Amino acid sequence: MKKKLFLTLLAAVGAFSLCGCGSSSSAGSAGEVVVYNWGEYVDPEVLEMFEEETGIRVVYDEFETNEIMYPKVEAGASEYDVVCPSDYMIRKMIDNDLLMELDFDSMPNTANIGDQYWEQSRGFDPENSYSVPYCWGTVGILYNTSMVDEPVESWSILWDEKYEDSILMQDSVRDAFMVALKLNGNSMNSTDEAELAAARDLLIEQKPLVQAYVIDQVRDKMIGGEAALGVIYSGEAIYTQRENPDLEYVIPKEGTNVWIDSWVVPKNAPNPENAMKFIDFMCRPDIALMNFEYITYSTPNDAARELIEDEDIRNSEIAFPDLGQYDDLETFSYLGEEADELYNELWKEVKSS
Known part of the structure; x- marks a missing residue:
C-alpha cells in the first residue's frame, strides 16, 4: 500500500520464496520466526539485533498491498508467525477467525504504546486482543x-x-x-x-x-x-x-x-511464542526509534518518541x-x-x- 521493497534478494530467489535476515552464528539456535511485512518497513539492523539477542532466526517475506497479503494468510499455504496488516484488513481477519489472541503478559514492552493508539485500534480490534500498533499516519x-x-x-x-x-x-x-x-x-x-x-x-x-x-x-x-x-x-x-x-x-x-498498521499472529502460526518475542522486541523504545528513523513512518511508541533528539522531528506536524x-x-x-x-x-x- 505505501512502502517499497527492500530485500532485493527475494527477486533473485523467486517472488514467493522466503529469505533469512542477518548472519549471526547463533541465529536459529532458538528456532525461527516467519515475518510477513510491507517492503522497507523495518530497519534491517533491527532484524539482525533480534537474531543476535534471542537466537531466533528471522525468515522474512514481503507484500505490497493488504489485498495481496490476505489470500496468502487465509489459504494457510505459507505458515507465517507475524504479519503487519492495516486497520480494516485486521478487522476482516478477526471476523474470519484467522488470528489468535495475543499473550500480552509475555510482551511487557507493549506498555510503551500510547493510549490514543490503543483507543484508535478499538475501531477494528474492539478488545485490543489481536493486534499491537506498529506504525500510523x-x-x-x-x-x-x-x-x-x-x-x-x-x-x-x-x-x-x-x-x-x-x-x-x-x-x-x-x-x-x-x-x-x-x-x-x-x-x-x-x-x-x-x-x-x-x-x-x-x-x-x-x-x-x-x-x-x-x-x-x-x-x-x-x-x-x-x-x-x-x-x-x-x-x-x-x-x-x-x-x-x-x-x-x-x-x-x-x-x-x-491509518494504523499493527502486528498480528495468524491462528496457524507454527512459532507463536517466538512471534510474541518478536512483537515485544519491536515495542522496545530503542528499537521503535531505530525503525522510525529508518522508515520515517510515525511510531505509536510514546517512549520512543521521547528519545527523538531532533526537536523539529519530534514535534513535526507531518509525523505527529x-x-x-x-x-x-x-x-x-x-x-x-x-x-x-x-x-x-x-x-x-x-x-x-
Missing part, C-alpha cells in the same frame, strides 16, 4: 512548490486541468475512492451505492489528468520533479522532503484517512499531527464481502474507462 497531498503556485487546501486540486499529466494517484481501490468520497462530502467507509457511483464518476472524470496510478513510485517521481501533485502517505512525505526541499505535504480540508485540529478524519473499516466486491467492480470501471 495520514494520507494527503504532496505538491511541488516550484510547480504549484497556489494554496493547496482541497482534494479538488487533483481535478484541476492545468495539472494535466502531472497528477499521481494511489493505485489502490480504497485509497482512490477515499479521495473521491471525501471530495463529495461522504464517508470513506460508505457502502451507499449512489455515493459510490458518484465517486466512480468523479474518478473517471479525473482520469485524463492523471499521469499514473502508482504505489511506491509516487515517492521517487515527486522527488525527481516528474509530477506536481501526488496522493501520498505521511511517512513517505517526510522522506521526500529530506530529498527535495520544494515538496510540501497537506491534509485536505475535506478530511482524510488516519494534532489530529484534533482537523475535521472529518476517519480510519478505514472492513465493510464486508459484498461491499468489497462493489468497490472492486467500480474500480475496474475506473481503470478500464
